[in-house]
Amino acid sequence: xxxxxxxxxxxxxxxVSAGQVSGVEAGVLLEDLENQLMCKxxxxxxxxxxxCTCSTSDKTRAKFSKMLESGITxxxxxxxxxxxxxxxxxxxxxxxxxxxxxxxxPFVALVAGGFGVRKVxxxxxxxxVKLILSMRLLLSQKFQKNIPNV
Amino acid sequence: MNDIGEFTLLLALATxxxxxxxxxxxxxxxxxxxxxxxxxxxxxVWVCVTISSICLWKxxxxxxxxxxxxxxxxxxxxxxxxxxxxxxxxxKGSLLFWTLLLSTYMLVVYFQNxxxxxxxxxxxxxxxxVIVVFFLFLINFSxxxxxxxxxxxxxGRGLNPLLQNYWMxxxxxxxxxxxxxxxxxxAFAVAAxxxxxxxxxxxxxxxxxxxxxWFFLCMGNLFGASWAYVELGWGGYWAWDPVENxxxxxxxxxxxxxxxxxxxxxxxxxxxWNMSLILLTFAMTIFGTFITRSGLIQSVHTFDEATLGYYxxxxxxxxxxxxxxxxxxxxxxxxxxxxxxSFFSRESSFxxxxxxxxxxxxxxxxxxxxxxxxxxxxxxKITVGPPFYNQVNVPIGLxxxxxxxxxxxxxxxxxxxxxxxxxxxxxxxASLIAAIVLFPFIPxxxxxxxxxxxxxxxxxxxxxxxxxxxYKGTVSRMGLHEESxxxxxxxxxxxxxxxxxxxxxxxxxxxxxAGIAGSQAYGxxxxxxxxxxxxxxxxxxxxxxxxxxxxEATSIKTRIIAQLAxxxxxxxxxxxxxxxxxxxxxxxxxxxxxxxxTWKEDLYMILADFREDESATIKVYVxxxxxxxxxxxxxxxxxxxxxxxxxxxxxRRRLDRIRKQEQLFPSPAQE
Numbered sequence: 001x002x003x004x005x006x007x008x009x010x011x012x013x014x015x016v017s018a019g020q021v022s023g024v025e026a027g028v029l030l031e032d033l034e035n036q037l038m039c040k041x042x043x044x045x046x047x048x049x050x051x052c053t054c055s056t057s058d059k060t061r062a063k064f065s066k067m068l069e070s071g072i073t074x075x076x077x078x079x080x081x082x083x084x085x086x087x088x089x090x091x092x093x094x095x096x097x098x099x100x101x102x103x104x105x106p107f108v109a110l111v112a113g114g115f116g117v118r119k120v121x122x123x124x125x126x127x128x129v130k131l132i133l134s135m136r137l138l139l140s141q142k143f144q145k146n147i148p149n150v
Numbered sequence: 151m152n153d154i155g156e157f158t159l160l161l162a163l164a165t166x167x168x169x170x171x172x173x174x175x176x177x178x179x180x181x182x183x184x185x186x187x188x189x190x191x192x193x194x195v196w197v198c199v200t201i202s203s204i205c206l207w208k209x210x211x212x213x214x215x216x217x218x219x220x221x222x223x224x225x226x227x228x229x230x231x232x233x234x235x236x237x238x239x240x241x242k243g244s245l246l247f248w249t250l251l252l253s254t255y256m257l258v259v260y261f262q263n264x265x266x267x268x269x270x271x272x273x274x275x276x277x278x279x280v281i282v283v284f285f286l287f288l289i290n291f292s293x294x295x296x297x298x299x300x301x302x303x304x305x306g307r308g309l310n311p312l313l314q315n316y317w318m319x320x321x322x323x324x325x326x327x328x329x330x331x332x333x334x335x336x337a338f339a340v341a342a343x344x345x346x347x348x349x350x351x352x353x354x355x356x357x358x359x360x361x362x363x364w365f366f367l368c369m370g371n372l373f374g375a376s377w378a379y380v381e382l383g384w385g386g387y388w389a390w391d392p393v394e395n396x397x398x399x400x401x402x403x404x405x406x407x408x409x410x411x412x413x414x415x416x417x418x419x420x421x422x423w424n425m426s427l428i429l430l431t432f433a434m435t436i437f438g439t440f441i442t443r444s445g446l447i448q449s450v451h452t453f454d455e456a457t458l459g460y461y462x463x464x465x466x467x468x469x470x471x472x473x474x475x476x477x478x479x480x481x482x483x484x485x486x487x488x489x490x491x492s493f494f495s496r497e498s499s500f501x502x503x504x505x506x507x508x509x510x511x512x513x514x515x516x517x518x519x520x521x522x523x524x525x526x527x528x529x530x531k532i533t534v535g536p537p538f539y540n541q542v543n544v545p546i547g548l549x550x551x552x553x554x555x556x557x558x559x560x561x562x563x564x565x566x567x568x569x570x571x572x573x574x575x576x577x578x579x580a581s582l583i584a585a586i587v588l589f590p591f592i593p594x595x596x597x598x599x600x601x602x603x604x605x606x607x608x609x610x611x612x613x614x615x616x617x618x619x620x621y622k623g624t625v626s627r628m629g630l631h632e633e634s635x636x637x638x639x640x641x642x643x644x645x646x647x648x649x650x651x652x653x654x655x656x657x658x659x660x661x662x663x664a665g666i667a668g669s670q671a672y673g674x675x676x677x678x679x680x681x682x683x684x685x686x687x688x689x690x691x692x693x694x695x696x697x698x699x700x701x702e703a704t705s706i707k708t709r710i711i712a713q714l715a716x717x718x719x720x721x722x723x724x725x726x727x728x729x730x731x732x733x734x735x736x737x738x739x740x741x742x743x744x745x746x747x748t749w750k751e752d753l754y755m756i757l758a759d760f761r762e763d764e765s766a767t768i769k770v771y772v773x774x775x776x777x778x779x780x781x782x783x784x785x786x787x788x789x790x791x792x793x794x795x796x797x798x799x800x801x802r803r804r805l806d807r808i809r810k811q812e813q814l815f816p817s818p819a820q821e
Contacts, residue, residue, distance in 0.1 A: 035536075035537060036537070038533050038535065046391070047384075047389065048389065048535045048536055048537075050384070051382075051384040051386055051389050051536075052384065053382065053383045053384050053741055053756075053758075054738055055738070058758070058759070086530065086531065087530055087531065087532045087533075088531040088532055088533050089533075090532065090533060091533055091535035091536065091537050091538075092533070092534060092535055092536075092537040092538040092541075093520065093524070093532050093534060093538065098524070098527060098528055099524070099532065102516070102517070102520045102524075102534065102538065103538075103541075103542070105516055106509065106512055106513035106516055106542050106546075107542075109509065109512055110505070110506075110509040110512075110513075110546065113505050113508070113509065114502075114505060117501050117502060117504075117505050120501070121490060121493055121498050121501060122493065124419075124488050124489055124490040125489075125490045125491070125492060125493055127488065127489045127490075128489040128490055128491055131489065
């Protein structure tokens with residue numbers, strides 16, 4: 001039962017967090033592309049293209065804009081960039097293979113932690129209940145001893 | 151003067167080394183003579199490090215380019231203001247600055263705790279001295295700021311233009327004050343473990359230090375965001391860069407500690423947990439330093455000569471191993487009663503709050519180190535950037551926001567159903583009203599917009615729950631003491647500074663959440679190439695390009711300034727002056743943005759490019775609610791100040807507690 005619960009929560013989390021944004025309007029295609037790729041300037045600035053202000057990033061933006069206008073899709077441009085520079089050009093890990101662990105691990109840890117906290121809390125509550133019950137038992141025994149037999 | 155600086159650094163190292171050995175020996179062997187001798191070392195170390203720092207500052211201010219460090223980070227044309235801040239502009243100076251702050255903190259701790267708790271304090275001082283020794287060792291033998299150039303050049307290379315901004319003068323010291331500050335609670339925690347004095351004494355002794363460090367770290371992060379916003383010229387303030395993450399993680403763990411420590415103080419529970427949290431916070435501050443100085447993880451903030459990574463990694467390993475061993479060895483003594491009346495209680499909500507804060511910290515840590523893991527496992531370099539952090543951390547952050555609202559209205563020990571109904575009614579109603587009112591006005595076209603909508607609804611829930619607490623307290627006080635609203639509110643807050651100060655901090659956090667959500671989802675931007683006199687529109691603003699001016703600001707700096715008239719409803723509303731600055735010897739020009747900031751939105755202008763015919767490319771962002779974040783920061787500062795303000799009642803309670811203890815365990819003299 002716990003495993004099913006855990007899997008359900010995990011699925012919901014991953015679905016909420018890792019799902020693809022749909023319905024992207026044509027006007028924001030370039031922005032979407034800029035978000036997916038890193039700037040590859042000589043200074044190795046380490047910035048996502050959309051955040052970069054260097055001259056290389058301006059040229060790259062202009063190039064991508066023309067490519068999009070010519071009918072090449074965002075996915076195709078991303079693939080071309082990956083072929084040229086490797087996976088390091090992507091601003092986030094892909095969602096398959098080993099890279100999936102990047103996405104899954106935080107949620108697995110969080111859900112496992114959640115169950116751990118729940119277990120600990122229930123144990124602490126049980127401890128208190130047991131203590132109260134044993135106190136009551138002690139008191140009632142003492143009370144009975146003091147009552148004279150009729 | 152440079153010789154004096156170098157010599158005092160060596161003297162400081164020798165004294166600190168002697169100090170930590172003498173403190174430990176005095177505590178272990180009950181040697182008062184050694185203790186008295188060791189007790190002089192914090193002051194001597196501070197004097198030596200201060201003299202050394204003054205020598206380096208003097209070298210900067212007098213353009214002494216015989217020092218390699220001064221040559222690398224300054225030049226004759228540099229403004230005096232930035233000559234002072236060049237001190238921490240590079241690796242060598244930043245380590246000396248760290249040591250200066252640490253020795254200053256150590257001196258304050260020494261004066262605060264002189265002749266107090268002689269079981270714990272000597273060990274705490276020894277731990278701090280060990281950390282000072284580590285830094286002084288690096289400064290003396292690996293990265294000496296007083297390294298000479300045999301033939302001093304005429305002028306220096308100059309400070310990175312991006313660092314020539316007033317936020318960069320404030321941001322690093324603030325962040326360092328936070329980073330270094332956590333050494334104090336860490337040292338006392340380790341000292342408590344060593345001395346087996348494991349009641350909540352170390353927590354009470356360091357509570358204010360933890361708060362102060364948390365405050366500086368929080369403000370340091372916000373100042374850094376402000377710097378990125380006005381200086382980097384990309385319209386944003388947070389890029390999830392590894393070094394930003396490194397400053398963010400200890401803040402999250404320290405926040406978890408600040409909450410869970412309340413349970414230990416109230417119910418003597420979670421001793422192991424609290425001990426682990428403060429040790430982890432300190433370890434994370436060292437991890438941050440490791441990232442900046444290793445060059446192992448690609449970051450915008452990495453120092454030019456990032457060569458010290460392995461020293462910090464080794465230090466981190468030693469700290470974690472030693473602390474884990476100590477905690478395991480003391481587990482029987484750290485056992486607490488750990489009982490709860492009910493699953494539905496404020497204690498439980500604090501535990502879940504800890505889980506979520508650590509969840510975000512772990513996700514951030516995981517994202518930061520995943521490139522290394524990927525390279526080790528697959529031999530493939532990858533990047534983990536903002537899309538990862540936004541997708542993973544935002545849902546957890548929203549759950550955390552909800553808990554900020556649940557915390558104040560759920561009772562300590564046990565929350566009954568009627569009590570829950572009564573306390574949650576108003577916040578839930580407020581959030582429902584917010585959801586209905588906002589629904590027609592807020593677009594819900596993509597996930598970012600949906601998250602933002604949920605954030606606003608949750609903000610309404612949290613703010614109502616906090617204001618309900620203030621309202622209830624004020625009304626009950628007005629009834630009891632016949633006071634005015636303002637009088638009752640002030641007196642109530644003043645008598646419960648910690649509680650209500652904390653609530654004020656939460657309001658600040660809510661504003662930051664709202665600001666982030668609004669600016670991320672509803673911002674817009676456009677880029678236009680304009681001839682003089684041309685204009686364009688963006689979200690109701692008409693931007694007209696009026697002129698382009700070139701100014702030779704100094705012999706090494708040229709400013710190209712564009713003048714942009716901003717019109718609204720046909721009237722001139724504001725004039726913006728974004729500019730580009732060109733520094734001699736620098737490849738890239740620096741953008742100086744101009745921002746019109748209002749409560750509703752920021753109009754953010756960048757001069758992206760210009761040509762000889764005076765045409766220019768202008769980029770304009772409209773970023774809603776950014777000022778909410780900065781306001782949130784100031785509210786956090788105000789709330790923290792209230793929480794930290796000395797409390798006479800608390801002092802009286804502490805004295806009563808000591809008296810009671812003395813009655814229970816009378817001293818031999820009394821017997």
